Each structure stands twice: as structure tokens, then as C-alpha cells.
Amino acid sequence: MKTTKKLLSIAVTALLLPLAAQANTDDAQKMHKLYEDNCASCHGSDHGGFLAPALNADTLKGRSPTALRTIVMTGSFDTLMPPFYGRLSDDEIRGVIKHLQSTPKLDNPPWTIEDMKASLKVLVSDESTLPAKPTYQIDSMDNVIGVAARGKYGRGSGSKAVFINSVTHQKIGEIATGTAAHIIDYNPVNPRWAYVKNDTAEIFKVDLYSMQVVRSIKTGFNGPGLGVSRDGKYIMAGSYVPHNAVILNADTLEPLKTFELEGIDPDGKMVSSDSGMVIGTPFDDIFAIALENAGQVWVVDLKDDFPVTKITDVGRHLHDAFLTHGGRKLMVASYDDSIVTAIDLKERKIIKKLDAGCVPHVGGGAAIEVDGRTLGFGTNFGDCDKMVVSVWDLDKMEVVKQVPVSGGTESPAAHANAPYVAVDIISKDRRARTVQLIDKKTLEVVKTLDVGGHAYFPEYSADGKFLYVSAGYSGDEVVVYDSTTMEKVASVAMESPAGIFSHGRVKYMTRGLSPDEFENASKMQGAK
Secondary structure, three states: OHHHHHHHHHHHHHOOOOHHHHHHHHHHHHHHHHHHHHHHHHHHOOOOOOOOOOOOOOOOOOOOHHHHHHHHHHHOOOOOOOOOOOOOOOHHHHHHHHHOOOOOOOOOOEEEEEEHHOOOOOOOOOHHHOOOOOOOOOOOHHHHEEEEEOOOOEOOOOOOEEEOOOOOOOOEOOOEOOOOEOOOOOOOOOEEEEEEEEOOOEEEEEEOOEEEEEEEEEOOOOOOOOOOOOOOEEEEOOEEOOEEEEEOOOOOOEEEEEEEOOEEEEOOOOOEEEEEEEEEEOOOOEEEEEOOOEEEEEEEEEEOOOOOOEEEOOHHHOOEEEEOOOOOOEEEHHHHHHHHEEOOOOOEEEEEEEEEEOOOOOOOOEEEEEEEEEEEEEEEEEOOOOOOEEEEEOOEEEEEEEEEEOEEEEEOOOOOOEEEEEEEEEOOHHHHHEEEEEEEOOOOEEEEEEOOOOEEEEEEEEEEEEEEEEEEEOOOEEEEOOOOOOEEEEEEEOOEEEEEEEEOOHHHOOOOOOOOHHHHHHHHHHHH
């Protein structure tokens, strides 16, 4: 009898093992989907981090599950992390945390050109049916300002690109982006087209006249890099995951060529790299792309098979960049070296490496003409022992001044018709409510605006009369100021607004230089 029971027990155990294994697999898949649906747009599809820290077995090793559960339930103050209490059940939160603490960082999951082609969606097959002019009242398309609204949870109905008339400060349209909108760029040849990229690397071709998406394509899992060529024919998009970039036909969004981002870093190591900035330039038919981890900038010619010139030893942990001098000079921030490297895109070589304070960040760029000099401004991403905004003479490529500010900074904004260079303070306390204003002549902080919420991504309207600032996290509005008096003149409600992008950028390329100054700077560079 005992023998029979023992045999039965073994048989039952043998039957149950594969069922248990299947259950574990099902649970893992369920938890992975919860992560993808709620966390990946900020923390990375590979669990390796993106806008927010990496969440995997290594980074969370030794962390208390109870403490992690509390953070997920309540959110993280003054960050993009909202409270998930009520959105996810307690069992789901516990399950996701257990999943994260047992899941390693994924090894660069692939997203091939075939995957991209399969993801292409055509929503308007015959673009000749679109209206010939805007369906709303606006004097010039330059007056359009686009705002990348993240939405409370980085996805859902609040995630969209919102477009505003910067003369009337009224919304003129919006398009849903599924997950958080991240960057907005415009076609420099045809003013009707905008391109929006979200946090999960989906690109939307937007008809600004009718405010609708006509096509979309997914170019990776996450990564903000996006640029449009000067002739409006090509788009280049870069990804953090996977480590590649792609050139698309700007009309059809069809992928034309992919690039594997890898190379020898400044320390002599062969590395596979995230994509940093991607930028087109009015100077030439080229794209420039930074390889964040490889410390290289690649210049891609828009001809034949898109040949690449590799500029090496640019810096450690490259990120954002801006153009100056007619688009010939490229200023690239290097986080880990505390420098901004100037590159000559004609000669395709490094001009000089400039001191930029700790963890330099240049955002969309800011440059102005003052007393015959082209001055560039760079911020510092995070609190440092010495919190400054660096000012460089971009003609001579030398440091002019480092302006003390009240905290870490992210995105400088300037305009030829505005008296101040605006910088957003991103420290994790009440300073994060503020924007500081640097006088263009004295290069001193002369005013501090308390915007409310978390104030960031300032942007001037195309005519320079107004300063737009996102008040995110606890603000949920874009605040508009008179650029001279700095009196508040309007507020535009939206859920977690982030980056602000003026249509005027297609003319200026560098914020702060008007078309005349932009042309003069180009002529000055040519004379040298």
C-alpha cells in the first residue's frame, strides 16, 4: 500500500512540475507586460534605464521590497514618477517588484529594419485630400509652438503633442501619441509637416494644417534622437534600445538604412552605444549623430549609400548638442568630462574642448549676438559643487564666464528680441519651481520666476515676445510670460507638459539667433 502511495505521489509530482513551470512562465509574462505598460517608457524596455534609473536584478540587489513597494504606491516626489496606488492592485505591485528584482538587464534586444517596415501605419493614403491651408486662424506657421505632454503615467489619454498659437496662446490642435511625447521637429521646407517622437520610439508624421497623424512608424524601443534634413527629404532617428539609428524617407516614413552604433571609446574599448543627439543642419546635406557610450560623432552624408565619417575621442558620455555659425559648428555636451566639444562639420574635426562645469547639458541650444560676439550658453544637469551656466565666445571658442545659478539646470532658452537667457532649475526641492533669467548684457542672474509645479523647458515664441515654460509634475500647465516684463499673461492646461518646441526653430536652428543674425554669424565664420 505504501509503495502504491509513493508511486502515485511521484506520478502526481511529475505531472505537476511542468504545470508549475508553465505557471511561472505565465506569471513572468504577466509581470513583464505590466512593466512594459507602466514603467518601460521611463525605465527602459531593456530594464537598463532611460529617463529614469535602471530597474533590474543588479540595480535593485539588496533593496527592501517593502521600501520599493512604497515608492511605487506613493510615487517619487518631484520626479516624473506618479503614485500607482489605485492604478495597480497591491498584488500587481508586489509581483512587478519581485519580477524586477529577479530580472537582469536585457542584452540589447533587436528591432530590425524589417520590424520597422512591419510597424509602418498609413492613416491617410492620399495626402492630396488634405486641406491646402490651416483649418484654423493663424498668421504664420512660425507662430506654432508644440508641447510634448507626457500624461500622468507616461501613457494613455494624457500623452499627446499639443500645438498652440503663440500669438493668442490658444490650443489649435493635438494628436495622441500613446506613450509620452518626447520631441517635436518640423520640416524646414514644407511648413505643414511636424514629426513627433514618443518615449517608446514611435514617430508620427503630423499634418499641422488639419492637425492629424498621417503616418507612423516604430523605430526602436526607446530613445529620443530625431533630426530632419535641410531639404526636408530625410529623417534620422536614434535609439537607446536597441543600439542603432535609422534614416527614413520623410514623406513616407519608410526606413532606408540602419546603422549599428558601436566603436572604440576614448579609453580604447570597443563598445556598443546608445544614440545621443541626432541633428540635421542648414549648412550641408548631412546628419550628425552622437554615440553616447563610444564618445564619437558620426557625420552621415545624404547621398548614395549614406556614407559615414567618424569623429573620435569627442568625450565620455555624449548627449545633447546645438548648432551655430550657419550650422557649421556643432557644440556637443560630454557629461563625464565636464566639457562641451566644438566640432567643425565642414572639416569634420574637433575644433576645441571647452570647460562646461559638471554634467554639462545644452538642451536645444541657446546663442546670442552681443557686442559683435556670438555667445553660447550651456547648463549643468544636476546639483554640483559649483552650479553655473557656462558662457562661451563661439567665434573664438573660449570661456567668457560661468554664471552662478541656484541649482542644477537643464535647458537654456534665448531670443534676439528678448533681454534674458532663461534657464530652468531642476533641483529636487522648491527651487525646481523656478526659472532664472540671465541678462544678456551683464551676464548676471537678474530675476527668478516662481512658475509652480516643476518649471522646465523654457522656449520663446518665434517673435520673442513671449516665454513659454512647462509647469509639470504637480502643475499640469504651460505658463506664458511677457518676455520683457516677465508678467504672466496666459496658462494652457495639459497633463504633465515637458519639452516645448517653436516652429521658428526651422529658421533659427540655434535658439537666440534671429534669421539676420544667423546669416551674419555664418558670414563671419566664412570670412575666417
